[in-house]
Amino acid sequence: MLFHVEMTVNLPHDLPKDQADRLKATEKAQAQELQRSGKWRHLWRVAGQYANVSVFDVSGAGELHEILSGLPLFPFMQIEVKALCRHPSAIADDGA
Amino acid sequence: MLFHVEMTVNLPHDLPKDQADRLKATEKAQAQELQRSGKWRHLWRVAGQYANVSVFDVSGAGELHEILSGLPLFPFMQIEVKALCRHPSAIADDGA
Amino acid sequence: MLFHVEMTVNLPHDLPKDQADRLKATEKAQAQELQRSGKWRHLWRVAGQYANVSVFDVSGAGELHEILSGLPLFPFMQIEVKALCRHPSAIADDGA
Amino acid sequence: MLFHVEMTVNLPHDLPKDQADRLKATEKAQAQELQRSGKWRHLWRVAGQYANVSVFDVSGAGELHEILSGLPLFPFMQIEVKALCRHPSAIADDGA
Amino acid sequence: MLFHVEMTVNLPHDLPKDQADRLKATEKAQAQELQRSGKWRHLWRVAGQYANVSVFDVSGAGELHEILSGLPLFPFMQIEVKALCRHPSAIADDGA
Amino acid sequence: MLFHVEMTVNLPHDLPKDQADRLKATEKAQAQELQRSGKWRHLWRVAGQYANVSVFDVSGAGELHEILSGLPLFPFMQIEVKALCRHPSAIADDGA
Amino acid sequence: MLFHVEMTVNLPHDLPKDQADRLKATEKAQAQELQRSGKWRHLWRVAGQYANVSVFDVSGAGELHEILSGLPLFPFMQIEVKALCRHPSAIADDGA
Amino acid sequence: MLFHVEMTVNLPHDLPKDQADRLKATEKAQAQELQRSGKWRHLWRVAGQYANVSVFDVSGAGELHEILSGLPLFPFMQIEVKALCRHPSAIADDGA
Amino acid sequence: MLFHVEMTVNLPHDLPKDQADRLKATEKAQAQELQRSGKWRHLWRVAGQYANVSVFDVSGAGELHEILSGLPLFPFMQIEVKALCRHPSAIADDGA
Amino acid sequence: MLFHVEMTVNLPHDLPKDQADRLKATEKAQAQELQRSGKWRHLWRVAGQYANVSVFDVSGAGELHEILSGLPLFPFMQIEVKALCRHPSAIADDGA
Numbered sequence: 036m037l038f039h040v041e042m043t044v045n046l047p048h049d050l051p052k053d054q055a056d057r058l059k060a061t062e063k064a065q066a067q068e069l070q071r072s073g074k075w076r077h078l079w080r081v082a083g084q085y086a087n088v089s090v091f092d093v094s095g096a097g098e099l100h101e102i103l104s105g106l107p108l109f110p111f112m113q114i115e116v117k118a119l120c121r122h123p124s125a126i127a128d129d130g131a
Numbered sequence: 132m133l134f135h136v137e138m139t140v141n142l143p144h145d146l147p148k149d150q151a152d153r154l155k156a157t158e159k160a161q162a163q164e165l166q167r168s169g170k171w172r173h174l175w176r177v178a179g180q181y182a183n184v185s186v187f188d189v190s191g192a193g194e195l196h197e198i199l200s201g202l203p204l205f206p207f208m209q210i211e212v213k214a215l216c217r218h219p220s221a222i223a224d225d226g227a
Numbered sequence: 228m229l230f231h232v233e234m235t236v237n238l239p240h241d242l243p244k245d246q247a248d249r250l251k252a253t254e255k256a257q258a259q260e261l262q263r264s265g266k267w268r269h270l271w272r273v274a275g276q277y278a279n280v281s282v283f284d285v286s287g288a289g290e291l292h293e294i295l296s297g298l299p300l301f302p303f304m305q306i307e308v309k310a311l312c313r314h315p316s317a318i319a320d321d322g323a
Numbered sequence: 324m325l326f327h328v329e330m331t332v333n334l335p336h337d338l339p340k341d342q343a344d345r346l347k348a349t350e351k352a353q354a355q356e357l358q359r360s361g362k363w364r365h366l367w368r369v370a371g372q373y374a375n376v377s378v379f380d381v382s383g384a385g386e387l388h389e390i391l392s393g394l395p396l397f398p399f400m401q402i403e404v405k406a407l408c409r410h411p412s413a414i415a416d417d418g419a
Numbered sequence: 420m421l422f423h424v425e426m427t428v429n430l431p432h433d434l435p436k437d438q439a440d441r442l443k444a445t446e447k448a449q450a451q452e453l454q455r456s457g458k459w460r461h462l463w464r465v466a467g468q469y470a471n472v473s474v475f476d477v478s479g480a481g482e483l484h485e486i487l488s489g490l491p492l493f494p495f496m497q498i499e500v501k502a503l504c505r506h507p508s509a510i511a512d513d514g515a
Numbered sequence: 516m517l518f519h520v521e522m523t524v525n526l527p528h529d530l531p532k533d534q535a536d537r538l539k540a541t542e543k544a545q546a547q548e549l550q551r552s553g554k555w556r557h558l559w560r561v562a563g564q565y566a567n568v569s570v571f572d573v574s575g576a577g578e579l580h581e582i583l584s585g586l587p588l589f590p591f592m593q594i595e596v597k598a599l600c601r602h603p604s605a606i607a608d609d610g611a
Numbered sequence: 612m613l614f615h616v617e618m619t620v621n622l623p624h625d626l627p628k629d630q631a632d633r634l635k636a637t638e639k640a641q642a643q644e645l646q647r648s649g650k651w652r653h654l655w656r657v658a659g660q661y662a663n664v665s666v667f668d669v670s671g672a673g674e675l676h677e678i679l680s681g682l683p684l685f686p687f688m689q690i691e692v693k694a695l696c697r698h699p700s701a702i703a704d705d706g707a
Numbered sequence: 708m709l710f711h712v713e714m715t716v717n718l719p720h721d722l723p724k725d726q727a728d729r730l731k732a733t734e735k736a737q738a739q740e741l742q743r744s745g746k747w748r749h750l751w752r753v754a755g756q757y758a759n760v761s762v763f764d765v766s767g768a769g770e771l772h773e774i775l776s777g778l779p780l781f782p783f784m785q786i787e788v789k790a791l792c793r794h795p796s797a798i799a800d801d802g803a
Numbered sequence: 804m805l806f807h808v809e810m811t812v813n814l815p816h817d818l819p820k821d822q823a824d825r826l827k828a829t830e831k832a833q834a835q836e837l838q839r840s841g842k843w844r845h846l847w848r849v850a851g852q853y854a855n856v857s858v859f860d861v862s863g864a865g866e867l868h869e870i871l872s873g874l875p876l877f878p879f880m881q882i883e884v885k886a887l888c889r890h891p892s893a894i895a896d897d898g899a
Numbered sequence: 900m901l902f903h904v905e906m907t908v909n910l911p912h913d914l915p916k917d918q919a920d921r922l923k924a925t926e927k928a929q930a931q932e933l934q935r936s937g938k939w940r941h942l943w944r945v946a947g948q949y950a951n952v953s954v955f956d957v958s959g960a961g962e963l964h965e966i967l968s969g970l971p972l973f974p975f976m977q978i979e980v981k982a983l984c985r986h987p988s989a990i991a992d993d994g995a
Contacts, residue, residue: 036228036287037175038310039184040371047336048911048974066220077173078221079133079186082214082960083904083967083980088135090175095228095287096310096370097323103371110336116371118178118230118288118310124162125174131289132900132959134982136755143720144239144302178288179232179295179308191900191959192754192982193995199755206720212755214902214960214982227961229367231376240431240494258412269365270413271325271378274406274480275424275487275500280327282367310370316354317366324420324479326502328563335528383420383479384502384562385515391563398528404563406422406480406502419481421559423568432623432686450604461557462605463517463570466598466672467616467679467692472519474559502562508546509558516612516671518694520851527816575612575671576694576850577707583851590816596851598614598672598694611673613847615856624719624782642892653845654893655805655858658768658886659712659775659788664807666847694850700834701846708804708863709943710886711952738988749941750989751901751954754982760903762943767804767863768886769899790806790864790886790946796930797942803865808947815912864946871947878912884947 036092037076037119037131038099042112043086058107065106074102076130090119092130132188133172133215133227134195138208139182154203161202170198172226186215188226228284229268229311229323230291234304235278250299257298266294268322282311284322324380325364325407325419326387330400331374346395353394362390364418378407380418420476421460421503421515422483426496427470442491449490458486460514474503476514516572517556517599517611518579522592523566538587545586554582556610570599572610612668613652613695613707614675618688619662634683641682650678652706666695668706708764709748709791709803710771714784715758730779737778746774748802762791764802804860805844805887805899806867810880811854826875833874842870844898858887860898900956901940901983901995902963906976907950922971929970938966940994954983956994 046055069075077090093099103114121131142151165171173186189195195212199205217227238247261267269282285291295306313323334343357363365378381387387404391397409419430439453459461474477483483500487493505515526535549555557570573579579596583589601611622631645651653666669675675692679685697707718727741747749762765771771788775781793803814823837843845858861867867884871877889899910919933939941954957963967978985995 038370039175039177046974048914050336063220067222070222077225078218079135079215079225079227080218080964081135082216082902082964083978085968085974087218088213088215095312097312099310100312100368100370104373110334110373114371116310117184118291118308119175119184120178120287120289120292122174122176122183124159126163126166129173129175131175134754142302144242146720176292178230178292179306181296181302191984193984195982196752196754196984200757206718206757210755212982214963214980216959216961216964231367231369238494240434255412259414262414269417270410271327271407271417271419272410272484273327274408274422274484275498277488277494279410280405280407309376311367311376312370314366314368314375316351318355318358321365321367323367326562338528383504385504387502388504388560388562392565398526398565402563404502406483406500408479408481408484423559423561430686432626447604451606454606461609462602463519463599463609463611464602464676465519466600466614466676467690469680469686471602472597472599501568503559503568504562506558506560506567508543510547510550513557513559515559518850530816575696577696579694580696580848580850584853590814590853594851596694598675598692600671600673600676615847615849622782624722639892643894646894653897654890655807655887655897655899656772656890657807658710658772658888659786661776661782663890664885664887693856695847695856696850698846698848698855700831702835702838705845705847707847711943711945735988739990742990749993750986751903751983751993751995752986753903754984759986760981760983767888769888771886772888788886789952790867790884791943791952792863792865792868792946794942794944794951796927798931798934801941801943803943806946818912868944868946872949878910878949882947 036095038091038093038096039117039119040089040091040099040103041081041086041115042089042108043084043114044108044112045085046108046111058111061107069102074098090130132191134187134189134192135213135215136185136187136195136199137177137182137211138185138204139180139210140204140208141181142204142207154207157203165198170194186226228287230283230285230288231309231311232281232283232291232295233273233278233307234281234300235276235306236300236304237277238300238303250303253299261294266290282322324383326379326381326384327405327407328377328379328387328391329369329374329403330377330396331372331402332396332400333373334396334399346399349395357390362386378418420479422475422477422480423501423503424473424475424483424487425465425470425499426473426492427468427498428492428496429469430492430495442495445491453486458482474514516575518571518573518576519597519599520569520571520579520583521561521566521595522569522588523564523594524588524592525565526588526591538591541587549582554578570610612671614667614669614672615693615695616665616667616675616679617657617662617691618665618684619660619690620684620688621661622684622687634687637683645678650674666706708767710763710765710768711789711791712761712763712771712775713753713758713787714761714780715756715786716780716784717757718780718783730783733779741774746770762802804863806859806861806864807885807887808857808859808867808871809849809854809883810857810876811852811882812876812880813853814876814879826879829875837870842866858898900959902955902957902960903981903983904953904955904963904967905945905950905979906953906972907948907978908972908976909949910972910975922975925971933966938962954994 076092079088119131172188175184215227268284271280311323364380367376407419458477460476463472503515556572559568599611652668655664695707748764751760791803842861844860847856887899938957940956943952983995
């Protein structure tokens, strides 16, 4: 099942730099592992924002929440979720 | 170049039904032709909304505007556009 | 899978009364049939609003959209959807 | 009487971890006790958010406020309350 | 039980004047009857707005909804409801 | 003259507890003194919020501002003010 | 007593032109009469908007409402009211 | 003096087509005449919107308002105005 | 040229009191000097808010920005600016 | 390709002054270098705000993001991006 997710990151300016670096490195590793597994189906940067637009392909809302809340930057992100389904004008299922 | 586009349709309730049907049929034909050409790269329905989330792959903002403003439902849609680029954690370019 | 849905109805004042009455009667019949089937799991009125708060139990976003977009009042409703999952402090699964 | 309550938690990043852990553990214990008593009738997690959707069954606004303001995370939560009543299309009272 | 209610009226400009006058006259009669019964406890005009701030004293959310949805101007009003309870610094119960 | 005032309190989590306690105690004393004087005509708690809805009866905007800005929690409150007047359907002046 | 009032006009496009012209002419006459009386103390156009920023000097909220609700364009205006008082850094009372 | 102006056009769907065409043609002629005069310094289309971003170079707010309110589409536009001045990091005055 | 300016002050609670006092004293001195010069034409307090409504009479946007950004509380203020011009119904120019 | 960018700066009040000064100096140097290169095509200050309105002329969204995210003040800025294209009424291409 597909979910459209927008994540906007707000790191507090007084977060120690090494802690921030560790968070970002772990975040990147998890994001790449999830992409390789096929669960994080699309990941794009929004130009000019510390934000991404993503599409997840998961078994349901429970797995989606487990993934998102497990991201190291989760406490610093504003997240919007939309459930997606196949569009009647789509020529392919595109995962939906 | 990739653009993330959200379209929400608001058809006036006093639009004659046959006019609405013609608009929707032409909209669908154009959407499918644009998908086949590769320009309308993704098209999903947002569950519970008369709305879609789309990704366009076009030469630039001019071509994007030409496509969107040429859609029959354009006068009845609220549209939000975001320019996308490759995310540093993405394992593939995914069009960006 | 559970979805939390809020629907707010805005009927245009110039909608003919008999058309509005037919829409509401069909809406009520469909809502009750969906409750009996177990798909429309909860349905409450928001006090002071022509609005409801509902919980749907469906196979996924596709079925949810089919149900909502098939409601006679769909063209006149503003709808917000949230995907639900089990809360770690919940003592029962409550459908999630 | 039923109230629909949405709680979104924002823990400050500089809250000491052991203090946060104690708050969450006490919150969980109170939430479960309130569920067992029947007052916290439904509790779901909103997917992708540090937030829940709940339904409370209490004697009135006074008891609702006593419960919510007594939660350990109350100072860190944004809370929205809606009073619920029976929907004319509901096939059961569902607590309302 | 007390509810704080704000009502803002938006009459469509093409509503026939005699229909609007009838609606307003019936609205006024019902409002005054409800005040005499003690259920519509306070009713003030917001300066500069076609709006009021009110406090209702009713048995619960069900009775509140019955009253509000029965007002002739209900289809033309935007309504916000807040459940009230006694404030810990209040020197009298003031109905709560 | 009547003013409708909504106050929402946001105490910073790192405000020392004894300072917060002193502020609240003084706030309560002032609120009760103002109620006894008749200037703070109504004071209710909004259920589920660290907030109140109040009605002040003062000589004008100057006195209102003097009272509100003199409250110990004023620096931590978001305040909305509406000027009230008598409603044409009100059966009593209710202070307006 | 001073009130700061912002009025934004939205005339429906299907309002007959002669009716709109009569409304505007009467509005202008009333606005000028109120300025001459000293009650409509300031009246400025907001550049680029069919809107004004005004300051009224009236006996209280009741008189303000009587004036504003008596304007011919009142049904077509969105109005925001702020009660003003003397600023501690002001070198003159400026009506407050 | 420079003003940054964003205009978003909302033509009612029941505006007769020939009237809309006349309005647009006159709008275009005026816009081009104002560009030639140097007063309408920049004019860009926002991709995906029936909207433009513009910069005007006028003698002041009065002339700006005269120009904008004289546009044939003014009654159908939502307009936002920002006054611009020279940025301390700008390497040229760019009209400001 | 006239500008309508609304300033809302948010002083951080952990700003040292003597620093805050110095800022406010300097702010007051500058505000009074600017009023005496005629540039800060009106200055009112918004009742119930740490905020003011002001009208400035300056040579243009550049001078306005120089004045506002030079205020000691500028870093702690949210500021909204509107360019004003003469209203067609105004009986005097009132600076515009 | 042209992008319209609005940047609003929010420097935390507890950012050490020398660090803030260094950030601003580097920001200015980069902004001027980018203007000289032709990529930062327009840069204006918004009167009364710590904000600018800019137009960038870059190869695409990727280059835009690289420039913006490389600005020293990027972590402290709220940024809005709009893709621009040629307006049908424009008498010159103006970069679009």
